[in-house]
Amino acid sequence: MKINKASVIGLGYIGLPTAAALATQKISVLGIDVNKSAVDTINQGKIHIVEPELDVAVQAAVTRGYLQASLTPEPADAFLIAVPTPFIDDHEPDLSYIEKAARSIAPVLKKGDLVILESTSPVGTTDKLSHWLEAERSDLTFPHSRGESSDIRIAHCPERVLPGQVMYELVHNDRVIGGITPRCTEAARGLYEKFVRGECVETDAKTAEMCKLTENAARDVSIAFANELSVICDRTGIDVWELIQLANRHPRINILQPGPGVGGHCIAVDPWFIISQSRDATPLMQAARNINDNKPEWVIQKVNDSVQQILKDAPDKTISDITIACFGLAFKADIDDLRESPAMRIAESLAASHPGAVLGIEPNISELPDSVATSALTFESTEQALLTADVYLLLVDHRQFRRFNPSRAGKVVVDTRGIWAL
Numbered sequence: 525m526k527i528n529k530a531s532v533i534g535l536g537y538i539g540l541p542t543a544a545a546l547a548t549q550k551i552s553v554l555g556i557d558v559n560k561s562a563v564d565t566i567n568q569g570k571i572h573i574v575e576p577e578l579d580v581a582v583q584a585a586v587t588r589g590y591l592q593a594s595l596t597p598e599p600a601d602a603f604l605i606a607v608p609t610p611f612i613d614d615h616e617p618d619l620s621y622i623e624k625a626a627r628s629i630a631p632v633l634k635k636g637d638l639v640i641l642e643s644t645s646p647v648g649t650t651d652k653l654s655h656w657l658e659a660e661r662s663d664l665t666f667p668h669s670r671g672e673s674s675d676i677r678i679a680h681c682p683e684r685v686l687p688g689q690v691m692y693e694l695v696h697n698d699r700v701i702g703g704i705t706p707r708c709t710e711a712a713r714g715l716y717e718k719f720v721r722g723e724c725v726e727t728d729a730k731t732a733e734m735c736k737l738t739e740n741a742a743r744d745v746s747i748a749f750a751n752e753l754s755v756i757c758d759r760t761g762i763d764v765w766e767l768i769q770l771a772n773r774h775p776r777i778n779i780l781q782p783g784p785g786v787g788g789h790c791i792a793v794d795p796w797f798i799i800s801q802s803r804d805a806t807p808l809m810q811a812a813r814n815i816n817d818n819k820p821e822w823v824i825q826k827v828n829d830s831v832q833q834i835l836k837d838a839p840d841k842t843i844s845d846i847t848i849a850c851f852g853l854a855f856k857a858d859i860d861d862l863r864e865s866p867a868m869r870i871a872e873s874l875a876a877s878h879p880g881a882v883l884g885i886e887p888n889i890s891e892l893p894d895s896v897a898t899s900a901l902t903f904e905s906t907e908q909a910l911l912t913a914d915v916y917l918l919l920v921d922h923r924q925f926r927r928f929n930p931s932r933a934g935k936v937v938v939d940t941r942g943i944w945a946l
């Protein structure tokens with residue numbers, strides 16, 4: 525099908541790069557977001573999120589007139605929905621953002637349009653999307669009830685890009701595309717082939733939904749295995765990073781890395797979309813979630829043990845004299861994103877319980893967010909922290925922290941990422 529104009533609903537970490545990628549192919553793109561300041565920023569050719577190379581792409585697209593942002597949907601040939609799918613109480617998926625997005629585009633839909641759901645979604649959501657649109661537009665026909673002859677085509681094509689490498693992966697990763705009917709799949713494929721250099725692989729909507737969840741659940745289970753190993757190795761005096769390196773020399777073994785827990789908005793969330801639909805059939809995924817969610821508590825205990833050891837070795841000191849420096853607050857290396865970060869959770873929890881100073885060092889931000897600024901956590905530079913710390917807690921393996929090694933200087937170290945080995 526011919527696509528002259530596309531609309532991307534949700535201009536966040538996925539929607540904005542996707543809008544820019546389409547605009548680069550000289551497709552006229554209207555990005556829609558509920559956040560007025562994001563809309564204004566984009567219309568000035570600037571960006572409101574941190575992602576390498578995105579600024580250049582957005583600036584070029586806006587300057588050349590292929591990308592515009594707005595608060596209100598307008599008619600287009602294709603609509604891509606890229607809004608968040610968080611979970612609510614008891615880890616149930618919250619589909620309200622998708623439903624709102626669907627209802628917001630319904631008034632401007634016309635016969636022949638394509639609607640693609642990119643948001644990570646529980647199995648069955650694409651079908652629900654089709655029902656929500658039908659409820660708003662009884663004058664049009666939809667694929668869940670009318671099959672191949674429907675007026676509107678609907679497909680799921682989950683995003684799979686890694687924050688920090690979005691602009692590269694958006695173009696080079698393979699895409700899994702699942703329509704409600706084969707014609708829906710084919711229409712969606714036509715759109716992605718305009719900017720994707722990886723393979724566009726066809727399936728049905730349910731399989732595409734499950735595929736995305738499976739990818740992130742698989743990563744969660746693998747990280748849980750590494751985290752479990754790290755606890756066992758700590759007890760037995762084995763260096764878990766050396767162990768994993770050695771085991772990974774086996775041609776069929778590829779163990780991931782332990783850390784202070786699993787953060788971000790995907791790996792720690794998406795397995796719940798499978799679990800909540802099949803609680804009795806997911807003991808492994810539930811165990812992985814528990815292992816990864818409990819890792820921060822284990823790290824806090826290790827830090828408290830180190831503090832006690834310092835007090836034992838230096839009886840003239842009191843606990844208030846001891847400064848804990850938390851190196852890294854982001855949810856993973858070399859990004860500035862503090863949301864759902866196990867490092868942040870550990871630093872805040874230590875700041876609330878430790879009577880001495882607790883320093884938070886995060887070279888990728890200039891100040892702590894307002895929500896944390898009032899806590900007992902003190903934002904500190906790397907240089908100052910290195911001078912004053914008693915316990916060196918490594919939480920994120922940012923490249924800046926690889927340039928020194930307090931273990932070699934005989935300091936008390938709790939290294940959750942294995943970069944300060946002796």
Ligand code: SAJ
Pocket residue numbers: 644683684685686687739740743747780781782783784785786787788789790791855856857
């Ligand atoms: N982590 C470890 N050990 C590892 C790898 C990661 O502890 O060996 C931790 C990280 O430190 C972080 C968390 O896991 O706290 C998640 O980081 P990540 O790099 O594994 O993943 P995300 O959340 O940045 O992006 C994931 C990616 N999914 C997969 O790799 C299967 C990405 O491709 C998806 O597009 C993204 O989720 C998403 O949006 O779903």
